[in-house]
Amino acid sequence: DGGITQSPKYLFRKEGQNVTLSCEQNLNHDAMYWYRQDPGQGLRLIYYSQIVNDFQKGDIAEGYSVSREKKESFPLTVTSAQKNPTAFYLCASSIQGGTQYFGPGTRLTVL
Amino acid sequence: GQQLNQSPQSMFIQEGEDVSMNCTSSSIFNTWLWYKQDPGEGPVLLIALYKAGELTSNGRLTAQFGITRKDSFLNISASIPSDVGIYFCAGQLRGDTDKLIFGTGTRLQVFP
Secondary structure (H helix, E strand, C coil): CCCEEEECCEEEECCCCCEEEEEEECCCCCEEEEEEECCCCCEEEEEEEEECCEEEECCCCCCEEECCCECCECCEEECCCCCCCCEEEEEEEECCCCCCEECCCEEEEEC | CCCEEEECCEEEEECCCCEEEEEECCCCEEEEEEEEECCCCCCEEEEEECCCCCEEEECCEEEEECCCCCEEEEEECCCCHHHCEEEEEEEEECCCCCCEEEECCEEEEEEC
16 A cells, blocks of 8 residues: 555653654655644644755754655654654655645654 | 644534635745644645635535635535544645645534
């Protein structure tokens, strides 16, 4: 089946630890995105990548890092520098300039 | 980061009623999208609009791309319990082909 997968669904982390969220797609999409969603708010763009080995900062990139070594994969690392990391993280992908399709999300909780 | 003005924030309606929500922006968009999000899940695309004035339907859902390119609305007719969720609009800026700006969402609750 074609689609976007994110793992894990729920993630718990101790304060001060880095953690990496996985996003994989088999839709052959060139572009991939990471968003953060907080309760009662819309989605805010963290990072996006339009092509392999290239990515750009979104509106709230501080405290996050990404890599795009393969077309299918766009992992997001939440570093200890992120002041308030507890949130719902959503990955999306699209063809260039096309409609974005979302994965099921990862809920990160910092203990 | 910029977010769209989406209203209303929440709606509590009875099954069978029609629903209307809208988004406005100070920026001109070349694409408007409407998504629905169920609790704990990713948003699912409902309708995509690509031309000013375009009116598009998807079953009981109808959405329009405003003439000024700065607004869009979504109507749901004859609501049913499975319409419950959060509805988001999203606009794609002219000249910025991939980035989306999201509204803050409309939370819809449907009572039998």
